[in-house]
Amino acid sequence: MSAQLLQFLLSGLTVGAIYALVALGFAIIYNASHVINFAQGEFVMIGGMATVSFIDAGLPLPLSIVLAVGAAALVGLLLEKLAIEPARNASVVTLIIITIGASILLRGLASLAWDKKIHALPAFSGEAPIALGGATLLPQTLWVLGVAAVVLALLWWFFNRTLTGSAILAVSHNRLAAQLMGVSVRRVLLVSFGLSAALGALAGILIAPITFTSWDVGVMLGLKGFAAAILGGLGSGPGAVVGGLALGMIESLGAGYLSSAYKDVFAFLIILAALVVLPNGLFGRRTSERV
Amino acid sequence: MLLLLPLALPNAYTYEVAILVGLNAIVCVGLNLLVGFAGQVSLGHAGFFGLGAYGSAILAARYGWPPLAALAAATAATGALAWLIGRPILRLKGHYLAMATLGFGIIVSIVVANEDRVTGGPDGMSVPPLSVLGTAIAGEKTWYWLVAALLVATVWVALNLIDSPRGRALRALHGSETAAQAIGIDAARHKLSAFVISALLAAAAGALTAHYAGFITPAKASFLHSIELITMVVFGGMASTFGAVVGAAVLTTLPQFLTVFKEYEMVLLGAVMMLTMIFMPRGLVPTLEKALAAARRKPL
Amino acid sequence: MLLRAENLCKRFGGVSALEALDLEIEAGAVHSIIGPNGAGKTTLLNLLCGIYRPEEGRVRIREQSMVGRAPHEFAAAGIGRTFQNLQIFFNMSALENVMAGRWLHERSSLAAALLRLPSLARAERACRAHAQELLAFVGLDAWRDAPSEALPYGALKRLEIARALAAKPALLLLDEPAAGLNPTETLEIDRLIQRLAAAGVTIVLVEHNMKLVMGVSQHVVVLDYGRKLAEGSPDAVRRDPKVIEAYLGVEAS
Numbered sequence: 001m002s003a004q005l006l007q008f009l010l011s012g013l014t015v016g017a018i019y020a021l022v023a024l025g026f027a028i029i030y031n032a033s034h035v036i037n038f039a040q041g042e043f044v045m046i047g048g049m050a051t052v053s054f055i056d057a058g059l060p061l062p063l064s065i066v067l068a069v070g071a072a073a074l075v076g077l078l079l080e081k082l083a084i085e086p087a088r089n090a091s092v093v094t095l096i097i098i099t100i101g102a103s104i105l106l107r108g109l110a111s112l113a114w115d116k117k118i119h120a121l122p123a124f125s126g127e128a129p130i131a132l133g134g135a136t137l138l139p140q141t142l143w144v145l146g147v148a149a150v151v152l153a154l155l156w157w158f159f160n161r162t163l164t165g166s167a168i169l170a171v172s173h174n175r176l177a178a179q180l181m182g183v184s185v186r187r188v189l190l191v192s193f194g195l196s197a198a199l200g201a202l203a204g205i206l207i208a209p210i211t212f213t214s215w216d217v218g219v220m221l222g223l224k225g226f227a228a229a230i231l232g233g234l235g236s237g238p239g240a241v242v243g244g245l246a247l248g249m250i251e252s253l254g255a256g257y258l259s260s261a262y263k264d265v266f267a268f269l270i271i272l273a274a275l276v277v278l279p280n281g282l283f284g285r286r287t288s289e290r291v
Numbered sequence: 292m293l294l295l296l297p298l299a300l301p302n303a304y305t306y307e308v309a310i311l312v313g314l315n316a317i318v319c320v321g322l323n324l325l326v327g328f329a330g331q332v333s334l335g336h337a338g339f340f341g342l343g344a345y346g347s348a349i350l351a352a353r354y355g356w357p358p359l360a361a362l363a364a365a366t367a368a369t370g371a372l373a374w375l376i377g378r379p380i381l382r383l384k385g386h387y388l389a390m391a392t393l394g395f396g397i398i399v400s401i402v403v404a405n406e407d408r409v410t411g412g413p414d415g416m417s418v419p420p421l422s423v424l425g426t427a428i429a430g431e432k433t434w435y436w437l438v439a440a441l442l443v444a445t446v447w448v449a450l451n452l453i454d455s456p457r458g459r460a461l462r463a464l465h466g467s468e469t470a471a472q473a474i475g476i477d478a479a480r481h482k483l484s485a486f487v488i489s490a491l492l493a494a495a496a497g498a499l500t501a502h503y504a505g506f507i508t509p510a511k512a513s514f515l516h517s518i519e520l521i522t523m524v525v526f527g528g529m530a531s532t533f534g535a536v537v538g539a540a541v542l543t544t545l546p547q548f549l550t551v552f553k554e555y556e557m558v559l560l561g562a563v564m565m566l567t568m569i570f571m572p573r574g575l576v577p578t579l580e581k582a583l584a585a586a587r588r589k590p591l
Numbered sequence: 592m593l594l595r596a597e598n599l600c601k602r603f604g605g606v607s608a609l610e611a612l613d614l615e616i617e618a619g620a621v622h623s624i625i626g627p628n629g630a631g632k633t634t635l636l637n638l639l640c641g642i643y644r645p646e647e648g649r650v651r652i653r654e655q656s657m658v659g660r661a662p663h664e665f666a667a668a669g670i671g672r673t674f675q676n677l678q679i680f681f682n683m684s685a686l687e688n689v690m691a692g693r694w695l696h697e698r699s700s701l702a703a704a705l706l707r708l709p710s711l712a713r714a715e716r717a718c719r720a721h722a723q724e725l726l727a728f729v730g731l732d733a734w735r736d737a738p739s740e741a742l743p744y745g746a747l748k749r750l751e752i753a754r755a756l757a758a759k760p761a762l763l764l765l766d767e768p769a770a771g772l773n774p775t776e777t778l779e780i781d782r783l784i785q786r787l788a789a790a791g792v793t794i795v796l797v798e799h800n801m802k803l804v805m806g807v808s809q810h811v812v813v814l815d816y817g818r819k820l821a822e823g824s825p826d827a828v829r830r831d832p833k834v835i836e837a838y839l840g841v842e843a844s
Contacts, residue, residue, distance in 0.1 A: 036386055083565055090572035093332070097525045098568045100518055105561025112554060223393070223514065230390040261405045268394035275391055276379045284387075448705050455704030455711060456697040456718070459683070463691045466680030470751075473640060473678075474758050475666035475695040530682070 003134025016248020022225025023240035025196035031172030041222020047201025048213030076197025233284025306431035321492030327529030330465030335396025341512020343494025373490030415508030528574025598648035626814035641665035671760025692757025745776035
């Protein structure tokens with residue numbers, strides 16, 4: 001394999017892992033509530049920016065990360081409690097507009113709490129590039145891939161082996177039946193939002209040393225996460241991961257071999273083509289209406 | 292009401308806002324046909340707006356076309372494009388359709404921002420003023436009457452369409468696509484025509500905006516603008532043509548008021564959006580209509 | 592022959608919902624399709640109106656093959672349908688639901704619609720009058736201007752029939768019209784179907800209510816596990832030992 005191709009694949013895998021985490025956030029919330037949370041990208045932003053603040057305040061990196069993820073999760077819980085729950089009987093479109101309003105609100109608050117400049121996070125374990133088969137690898141990339149893999153394993157364990165996780169899955173399949181089985185949908189929604197926010201924040205923190213962070217970094221990342229979730233098939237966890245990785249690779253290869261300005265155009269065209277062929281995404285549930 | 296408004300407007304600035312409201316309202320009425328009545332979704336309508344704007348701008352500025360012809364051609368070409376991509380895209384449903392329209396909008400905004408030789412790139416390009424038969428349309432008052440007339444015409448035609456058998460067919464599709472098919476309504480064809488009509492209106496409004504402002508930037512084709520448009524429609528009340536106009540009016544003027552608060556503008560805008568949708572989930576106009584109807588039913 | 596099904600097969604993944612089904616529907620008669628739940632009755636109806644495409648076999652309407660056609664083309668060919676899970680247009684009033692049903696017979700042009708020409712007003716008045724007649728025919732005169740959400744379940748079932756009739760179908764497929772109705776409402780549906788039959792509408796009825804079925808049909812088809820178990824006149828089917836064993840049961844002596 002040529003060194004150049006390897007380089008593109010590695011960077012594609014890295015950014016793809018980030019997209020996968022953001023996409024999982026979309027999938028989890030969608031499964032619990034059938035709502036697309038357009039504020040998901042802002043959790044990514046909060047993760048990165050909050051960590052920067054904590055570090056500037058003198059806290060060590062690991063503690064800053066934990067606090068930042070916690071802060072984002074808190075914002076996620078607040079969003080669910082204050083905005084989604086009061087509107088729980090509204091139509092899906094209305095709920096989407098509410099999350100759009102939330103994303104604007106959060107970005108506005110971010111521009112006030114912080115500023116509109118670009119900030120950098122220190123790389124977790126230094127900047128010395130590692131040579132791998134002719135390509136160079138940033139140590140941060142290993143962090144991204146490693147943490148993402150661990151998170152995925154933890155999520156798998158959570159959804160398949162714990163009661164809360166099963167409850168969330170139950171709600172996603174049939175809300176009424178789950179309620180009749182004693183599942184508290186309100187708690188499930190809260191946990192889903194908190195979890196998705198934490199995932200988004202983690203993604204933002206992992207990638208910040210490489211691509212920097214700023215008050216509006218959430219818009220594009222959120223959008224790409226959404227695209228990845230759709231590509232993989234909305235509501236499918238594995239789909240979100242595969243979609244994220246695929247999107248990252250496509251983007252990276254497009255940037256490398258075509259043009260860096262048009263990498264997003266290339267990626268979205270591929271997604272559009274994929275949707276035309278597979279209208280429910282790669283792993284989406286093919287629902288047929290019972291008439 | 293549109294006729295009385297100029298009496299209330301004190302200066303050129305408010306005329307400008309009114310004109311922008313009118314142009315946004317034209318897009319929203321069209322978008323409402325697609326979203327509120329046909330029950331589809333589009334998160335990329337700024338793409339059509341931008342194509343109409345840039346198409347007309349490029350034809351007029353770089354190729355010397357008479358502005359009216361440029362406007363007509365750009366609008367027609369955008370409609371044709373909508374027809375072409377609508378066929379495969381409208382087979383998608385729900386969030387998948389949302390993604391496809393989103394992708395389309397983003398593709399347009401990136402192309403427009405990057406092809407700087409033709410479009411002037413991220414800084415935009417200047418656009419010659421609109422002229423009909425040699426006389427330029429200039430001045431806020433002239434534009435106001437033009438836009439007001441076009442808005443009234445658009446609303447009138449939209450209302451006619453909705454009250455007609457075709458409008459019923461669209462609403463039937465929204466009610467139950469299966470049952471609509473069972474009474475002979477060709478779902479694909481009707482969804483496509485709603486899509487194309489809304490694209491034509493967006494493109495026309497885009498071209499008019501470009502000629503009015505004398506300038507066009509890629510921001511007008513951006514994802515954020517698409518979100519603004521869909522928010523106006525939902526905020527005003529879906530499946531309500533007047534709702535679309537009201538939504539456009541409120542959400543175009545609101546940011547103007549909020550600039551007073553300078554850096555708090557975004558925070559307040561977001562808060563207003565959230566609070567209104569939480570407390571008036573069906574949108575402004577339907578909620579007001581219901582309240583009025585309830586008030587009328589109360590015994591005096 | 593109004594409608595002919597030849598060797599229809601419908602499979603979902605590995606599950607076979609319908610196998611090798613042949614059916615002939617004569618104009619002017621009431622045909623019933625009965626069988627236990629899961630026998631494939633609704634699947635058959637969905638195939639007959641184009642909602643499902645068969646894996647094998649074909650549907651012919653007036654000897655024209657309908658292979659590959661979309662549901663709205665089936666409707667245009669004369670098939671009308673009501674649904675087991677109501678598919679009422681809840682975003683419209685009861686009257687508008689029936690008016691919508693007349694879509695295939697609307698004759699106004701796009702220009703007339705967009706410009707609100709007088710010809711449109713005339714067409715709309717005629718459409719409204721027809722719809723009101725149909726509502727009266729099914730006994731829903733009182734609910735004319737009500738939003739369809741306001742109608743009780745039994746009335747909604749009749750509304751669906753009125754909407755289907757508005758298209759002037761040659762063949763009307765009724766999918767469990769009496770399901771979920773109390774005895775009074777069932778009697779009303781029974782009378783309505785009798786009125787339709789008397790008016791010469793060809794009907795294919797899927798029902799579990801045996802009294803209803805046996806009382807109104809000329810021809811009965813019994814399905815079991817996706818295959819035709821028996822067919823014939825109501826009396827013949829009622830006495831068929833295979834049918835009794837699979838579905839009807841023996842009367843307690």
